[in-house]
Amino acid sequence: MRRTKAEAEETRHRILDAAERVFYAKGVSNTTLEDVARAAGVSRGAIYWHFANKTDLFLALYNSVKIPQEDMLEPAGAEAGTDALSSIEKAAAEWLDLMEQDEQRQRILSILLRCDYGSDLAPVLERQQEVDAHHTTLLVNAFASAMASGNLDARWTPHSAARALRWMMKGLCSEWLLFGKRFDLATDGREGLRLLFDTFRRSRPH
């Protein structure tokens, strides 16, 4: 029954894949390792071979995917030709597109949004906060450069603008993911972004 190294890596991947689907369907703390094993077509032994326990499996899943939010706004600000505000808006809108198209992304973010953080997966929460903090920093910097070039309406500060954008994106995604996707994320989200950024630009001197 010994598998080749490539086969082993494949079952490991199958387990992670199954875990993602089952966690999404039943919630993390309501799924047993037996559930994951069945969904992956292996025995619990295989899971315990590759992972220490459910928390470890969850962490491995968490680390195996690119976390949503992490990729947004990475290269923003370095655009040429467009103003800073437009590049932020573009990055946000593209991020929405990505989210709407990529089902794995949707599952991962759904799991993270509604999972019952006990003391065992505190590292996940910490990581989330780090990512959030980093993202906030990037956003504030981007808005600061927009302000420096006179693009940001005077009533807003880089800080308040970054917050407003983050809050809106978060509320938007939460409602879309947790309440059954009852509207078009990319379309309606872009519309919301457009209106918000319109207020950022407002009465700018030309």
Add this chain to the structure above:
Amino acid sequence: MRRTKAEAEETRHRILDAAERVFYAKGVSNTTLEDVARAAGVSRGAIYWHFANKTDLFLALYNSVKIPQEDMLEPAGAEAGTDALSSIEKAAAEWLDLMEQDEQRQRILSILLRCDYGSDLAPVLERQQEVDAHHTTLLVNAFASAMASGNLDARWTPHSAARALRWMMKGLCSEWLLFGKRFDLATDGREGLRLLFDTFRRSRPH
């Protein structure tokens, strides 16, 4: 050991109270009924006397409190003297104040935000959606009346304004509750509201 009816009702209340605190501290699916019993100073038997099981206890807790969001914007629109937009903003700001002061409210909303919805507490999710739908309707109506009286900037529709406000409030509360209240909800939230409503009002004809 038989208690009077009033005493029984009091222990029932003590159980609900303890459940709220423990659910908040450990997460719903990570708390056992033994935990709740200890926190309430009773035995598990008392819980099983008053409730069928943990799900039933959770539902009872859910129904025993006034759900946040439900009370926001109830009487709005019926204000005299102020314009519709200002009364919406006032209602939202007051709701933030309430949330910041009322610790039970914070616990309840925290529990609802991060609890791991399995198939057993589907009714909770449905109820949430109903409340949200109702809230959205009220908001849209309020913004519609603002538009009718010429207060709402032409770029916004009642629908888009209501969505923007809801998304922002949701993201705001999520971040505040789930990430350790690292900013002042009432102050910073009011600031965000002020800026958002400022854009709603923008270039209104006077």
Add this chain to the structure above:
DNA sequence: GCTTTAACATACAAAACTGTTTGTATATTT
């Protein structure tokens, strides 16, 4: 005042999961 029954506490049985151990067939190494 006697019976009944509500309001629990306690004890018990049954699952449900978990983590570990053992067995084993096969890659891989030497």
Add this chain to the structure above:
DNA sequence: AAATATACAAACAGTTTTGTATGTTAAAGC
């Protein structure tokens, strides 16, 4: 080709949690 380590499956042991059944006491009802 023999030895060894790998990648599991299957069985096992242990704990945690749940649900129920039973016991007990005092309040209600008559």
